[in-house]
Amino acid sequence: MSSLRESVLAALGGIEVPGGTLLSRDMVRALAVEGGSVRFVIEAPTAEEARMMEPLRRLAQARVEALEGVTAVSVILTAESAAPTLKMGRHPTPQAGPQPVPGVKRILAIGSGKGGVGKSTVSSNLAVALARQGRKVGLLDADIYGPSQPRMMGVSKRPASPDGKTIIPLQAHGVTMMSLGLMVKEDEAVIWRGPMLMGALQQMLGQVAWGELDVLLIDLPPGTGDVQMTLCQRTHVTGALVVSTPQDVALLDARKALNMFERLNTPILGLIENMSSYVCPSCGHEAHIFGHGGVATEAERLGLPFLAELPLDLSVRLAGDAGTPVAAGEGPVADAYAALAARLVADGVA
Numbered sequence: 501m502s503s504l505r506e507s508v509l510a511a512l513g514g515i516e517v518p519g520g521t522l523l524s525r526d527m528v529r530a531l532a533v534e535g536g537s538v539r540f541v542i543e544a545p546t547a548e549e550a551r552m553m554e555p556l557r558r559l560a561q562a563r564v565e566a567l568e569g570v571t572a573v574s575v576i577l578t579a580e581s582a583a584p585t586l587k588m589g590r591h592p593t594p595q596a597g598p599q600p601v602p603g604v605k606r607i608l609a610i611g612s613g614k615g616g617v618g619k620s621t622v623s624s625n626l627a628v629a630l631a632r633q634g635r636k637v638g639l640l641d642a643d644i645y646g647p648s649q650p651r652m653m654g655v656s657k658r659p660a661s662p663d664g665k666t667i668i669p670l671q672a673h674g675v676t677m678m679s680l681g682l683m684v685k686e687d688e689a690v691i692w693r694g695p696m697l698m699g700a701l702q703q704m705l706g707q708v709a710w711g712e713l714d715v716l717l718i719d720l721p722p723g724t725g726d727v728q729m730t731l732c733q734r735t736h737v738t739g740a741l742v743v744s745t746p747q748d749v750a751l752l753d754a755r756k757a758l759n760m761f762e763r764l765n766t767p768i769l770g771l772i773e774n775m776s777s778y779v780c781p782s783c784g785h786e787a788h789i790f791g792h793g794g795v796a797t798e799a800e801r802l803g804l805p806f807l808a809e810l811p812l813d814l815s816v817r818l819a820g821d822a823g824t825p826v827a828a829g830e831g832p833v834a835d836a837y838a839a840l841a842a843r844l845v846a847d848g849v850a
């Protein structure tokens with residue numbers, strides 16, 4: 501699938517427009533390749549230009565349809581002015597050293613070595629748990645390739661940018677939040693190349709009107725890439741929380757994330773074990789589906805705090821899918837998040 505994506509990009513890169521090509525002019529948006537089905541948007545600078553670009557849309561459609569393996573193509577022509585006036589994903593602007601985010605007292609980065617360990621789930625629930633304890637909390641979904649916070653926090657409105665410079669964040673469950681997923685459709689990927697990715701993150705930190713926050717949680721993409729590096733180099737991160745499942749493989753990956761934060765001189769505040777134990781709802785038996793204790797042992801070995809053991813519980817997924825994190829309610833999982841939040845507040849980091 502990724503090679504079909506590359507062929508599509510190559511085909512679009514060959515289509516000339518005044519001043520360059522469709523790709524070099526950054527006019528292709530929301531490219532999604534699923535099996536043989538390809539969808540993307542061509543974004544013209546103005547509505548007037550968009551009207552004149554219909555032949556070009558047809559050409560782009562024909563070129564992609566001609567590619568081997570393509571079964572369906574949908575190309576939509578739109579104008580930038582129809583989208584928010586603020587354009588995301590510009591090139592980063594130079595800055596002298598790390599800059600604070602105005603009004604934000606602390607920044608916590610939430611990372612994991614690999615995907616699917618529950619980093620986004622932990623971020624949304626921790627944000628809600630901190631807000632319930634009276635903290636002023638922001639949540640930035642920097643998981644640009646797989647933004648899940650709009651779904652987990654139950655927001656889908658596109659944030660406004662009345663002046664084309666400032667982005668007004670949204671509010672959900674007492675948390676001020678922003679996600680690149682709110683600037684693009686949930687099921688569509690955007691083409692973000694390295695520098696654009698960094699520019700987008702810089703915009704999220706500098707142009708979102710976060711207001712006065714005790715703590716801003718940043719849900720990072722999995723792994724160790726551009727976003728992590730940009731974040732730690734461009735702003736003062738108070739510390740990082742690393743989420744892992746008890747599985748060895750997740751731990752090995754978690755070690756990579758820990759090494760990265762160390763190299764970036766970002767203090768590691770501790771490890772969190774997610775999907776720790778499973779309590780059978782019918783018989784009460786506790787099972788350790790992904791093993792047990794691995795994260796605590798690793799934390800001890802590294803001399804890092806072991807911050808929380810968060811159970812594997814169907815309610816966590818159901819609540820996340822329904823847009824109200826489980827930490828907003830009552831019960832053992834909400835209690836576990838409340839304890840984690842209280843500990844971070846007591847430690848002065850949240």
Ligand SMILES: Nc1ncnc2c1ncn2[C@@H]1O[C@H](COP(=O)(O)OP(=O)(O)OP(=O)(O)O)[C@@H](O)[C@H]1O
Nearest residue numbers: 615616617618619620621775811812813816817820
């Ligand atoms: N403790 C838990 N109990 C039950 N389900 C969970 C738990 N933690 C996470 N999940 C579910 O596992 C899936 C993956 O979680 P999540 O998206 O938070 O992981 P992630 O590490 O952020 O992944 P990604 O790499 O996609 O960003 C989701 O469907 C989520 O609802």
